[in-house]
Amino acid sequence: MESANSCPAEGLLKMLSGKWKPQIFRIAVEGPVRFNGLLRQLEGASKQSVAVALKELEENGLLEKVVIKLKPLHIEYNLSQKGQSLIPVFRQLESLQ
Amino acid sequence: MESANSCPAEGLLKMLSGKWKPQIFRIAVEGPVRFNGLLRQLEGASKQSVAVALKELEENGLLEKVVIKLKPLHIEYNLSQKGQSLIPVFRQLESLQ
DNA sequence: TAAGGTAGTCATGTTTTTCTGACTAATTGT
DNA sequence: ACAATTAGTCAGAAAAACATGACTACCTTA
Numbered sequence A, B: 001m002e003s004a005n006s007c008p009a010e011g012l013l014k015m016l017s018g019k020w021k022p023q024i025f026r027i028a029v030e031g032p033v034r035f036n037g038l039l040r041q042l043e044g045a046s047k048q049s050v051a052v053a054l055k056e057l058e059e060n061g062l063l064e065k066v067v068i069k070l071k072p073l074h075i076e077y078n079l080s081q082k083g084q085s086l087i088p089v090f091r092q093l094e095s096l097q
Numbered sequence C: 001t002a003a004g005g006t007a008g009t010c011a012t013g014t015t016t017t018t019c020t021g022a023c024t025a026a027t028t029g030t
Numbered sequence D: 001a002c003a004a005t006t007a008g009t010c011a012g013a014a015a016a017a018c019a020t021g022a023c024t025a026c027c028t029t030a
Helices: A008-015 A021-030 A035-041 A047-059 A081-085 A087-096 B008-015 B021-030 B035-041 B047-059 B081-085 B087-096
Strands: A063-068 A074-079 B063-068 B074-079
Touching (some): A008 B087, A021 A047, A021 A074, A021 A087, A021 B008, A047 A074, A087 B008, A087 B087, B021 B035, B021 B047, B035 B047, B047 B063, B047 B074
Antiparallel strands (some): A063 A074, B063 B074
16 A cells, blocks of 8 residues: 655655666666666666666656667667656756755 | 766755655755654654654755754754755656656 | 653564576577 | 577565664653
8 A cells, every 4th residue: 555645746756766767867868778788887787677777767757668670679768758857857956966 | 885976966866765755855844843743744654764864864964953952852853955955856846747 | 750752772573675697589690 | 500689587685775662861740
């Protein structure tokens, strides 16, 4: 049982909480990300963690999964509309420190 | 060993991550908070968790501890300057949903 | 003197999150 | 045929977060 979310900001904070999601989000702001690419960039991250993080970011509508049917079959994750709407918040957080 | 924080927003996200910190922060925006008061308001939260959350929020400079030397000795936690600077970010997060 | 409220701490146990390493499956290059 | 790259999944172990209940210490009221 989950109690009703009485704090609206809490949901979005939760979507970005965890060991790797903030970094994945930041990288995704720069451009499309891919599974193995992230695995290389995020030192110490396990396949498992990256897979779960990507899945949840997608489920929460922050990233969009795109299958590219070329050559060795690529899968990209792009920032969704909702994801892009979070960029200003991120910028604001960065400016505070 | 903690790797250098390459994502500036990440630090602040971490300061607000956890089961109770977002709610505590939100309540603190309304006014001073106290230990037992929070324990009553946050259904399901343990003394332990509230104590740790308050300590970390204070260590991270988002809350300020104030000892009120009256009657049965009260301890208040107020939003610091830094904590107040986070309010607009919270508002923005709320507006996004 | 005992009860109740203040604000916690501490040891222990459970639950959640994360990591490790093996494995799958399709495609490409040697 | 074999190795490597793509993108994962899965079982199990370790680590981190959280809950439970007992306990401390100070102060006030009955």
